[in-house]
Amino acid sequence: MALAVAAVAVSGGTAHGEARWSAADLAGVGSALLYGVTRVDDDSTWAYGVGVSGEGKVRPTTPLLLARDGDAGGWRQVPMQGFAGSGSTNRINSLDAVGEDDAWAVGDHEGQRGAIHTQHWDGSTWRVVEAPVPEDVVINDAGLLDVSARAGDDVWAVGWITVVDSEVPHADVPGGVIQETHNEAVVQHWDGEAWRLVRVPGASSLMVNSVAAVADDDVWVSGYTAEDQPAMLHYDGRSWSRVAVPYDGVNGELIDLEARGAGDVWAAGRKLDDDEDRGHALVAHWNGRAWQQVSAPASAGRVKDLALAPGGVTVAGEQADGRPYVMRLRDGRWSDLGVPEGGAAGSRYLAGLTWTSRGVTVAANDWGAAGLTSPVLLTGGR
Template sequence: MAVAVRTRLLLLGTVSALVIGGGLPATASAASAASGADASAPRWSAAKLPGGDTVLSGSVRPDAHTTWTAGFRIVDEGDGISFLPVLYTHDDRRDGPWTEVPTAPGAVGRINALAATSARDAWLVGDAGGEGEPVMTEHWDGRSWRVKPAAMPANSIGGGLLGIAALAPDDAWAVGWAQVLDERIPDPDGGPSQIVDHQEGLVQHWDGHAWHRVDLPEPYANWALNGISASGPKDVWAVGSGFGDDDQPVVLHYDGRSWTVLPTPPYGGLYGEFNEVVANGPRDVWAVGRTLLDEKDRGHALIMHWNGRTWTRTDGPADAGALTGAAVTADGIVAVGRTVRGEGGYALRVSGGRVTSLDFPAAEGTTYSPWKVSTAGREVAVSGTLRYPRQSFPQPMLLTTRL
């Protein structure tokens, strides 16, 4: 159905949407209206990043004075485009520029997510290679980045990892999806074979030596996982969406022994999905994404909270579209997404059941596209892209503010 197709484009296209999804030019009035602008909202500062046709898919602090932001560079090869991993770093004690640092030798493809437990333990995860090839994750040991392959399911013809949660050097979780081949039907006229396949959620666990794919319950015949968060080794949450006649949000939980599928939360829409999860503990979990109110709806912001017993929905602004990133604050979360009409990005704060705007930047003719958000104390960092008029590819965007 049409909605299922749109859902697949958002979930499985993931960060690629920032490459091809320019949308309409943002205006200050459009972005402010989408988030319910507040005159007391904080100011944003833009990082002075090296140039390049680059998408940023996240940021993290490996120590108290260092910030990393990572993503991928878009390479125009004439007959198509390819992706190269990109990592920028900055010493927050200095006012100097951000610098690009090399990742693992020979690494190619997109970086979709990153995580760090310390300056000697960090991860970059992205897409799988060709048919049957593993996901080439990268690990930082304090001296260099090294490739650590994560095997895909048998008969996989595509897929990748979209989120990662690192707890310790011997305990990290990553989630994503796999496109699995079911059958090839030869063309009797000698043309290309017809491919019959399905998509399934993917969870990988790092034990300090290797990645291991985890067997999971199957909530849908076709489904994917987009985000993961862990408050501890016995409290890990993963979220995504099922695909079918009635696309529904998916929530999985790991209690230290096994993964289980939780009942679908009452998300208040015709269809829905979760794109990110933030776990502060077994009784304090936030999940964000989008809900579709009817067949023609592009999707509205979906914000839900788990208190250990039930899910409660918090309404977002009327013109707030899909939320793609969220991060914890001292009294709730911050989250980012795009307007319902795709006019620009927005950022909001949820605290005490109240949603307030963070007055995300907007400028005539420039499209800001936030993708993920991270927090460190009172500081908020939003990564994604910005697109100037008449540019073929987006440019890297990292904006920071203080709550």
């Protein structure tokens, strides 16, 4: 199987890449973390994450959704419900839409409810929908990291559970316990009535990060194994199978998946060349018959997010020294889009990106004082 299907020629951005990007005015949002951004339809783009209050030692969280209606408009904050309680985790980890009146947001586990936080949009309101966790094990954490909405009765989500293997009293902490745990993959399916857990092979030694539902008999799930090897699962409508993704590294992970159709699926993440390596970009493409590694520039560090773009894809990630980058692969050629580093002392990190008619929209976060963060939305880079 060939390992490389694209040239590695790289064209640089402008000498002053920051001039090609425009930043949204998010001053009214306050302290928050963005986890991603997605193009809902031709007119709407949504960015999502979690709002964080800076009052006192306890910082309450609320789901954060920002919407831009039309590529020329500004961003507005959309109210969303959260799980109640001081210990609730209300972040939105991922969001996807069938259309403007049918969308899903997925988040984390709420211990008091014993369920995972998801929300559904019906065109007028967001409604909290609980997703189950396995009942045959004891868990202390769980969440859904990605969602792919194909139809009103065909939505897939993937994530993890932390299973408690053993528990003993903590000798130095009255009432405390010491737990031994392990993580397992979780796959869930919305059938139009409820979220239902779906068994996948090797879940106990697998972490999954992303899902792409192409059809009811064509679903891809990516992640990595307990041995830190890239992993890919495929569902053909009847059963799940492991599919090999070749790559020229000793270890690696697949972080994101995007699909145009049955014969055009993309995956991205990180590969390690040796034990001292901090990671290089890993990009792969499914052509309908096999996965092939796509050569990426040596300067590209791990990929944190992938988005489809005309003639190829765009990727966002970080270099070995922590500096953010956005690159585009178009017609077999990579170009560096020169995303501004921003933040204080290089404290900006990229959370996600999507393609719009104006170019690339990037969700990022700038670290500030006292551990608070400021959300950033940049558009440009064509």
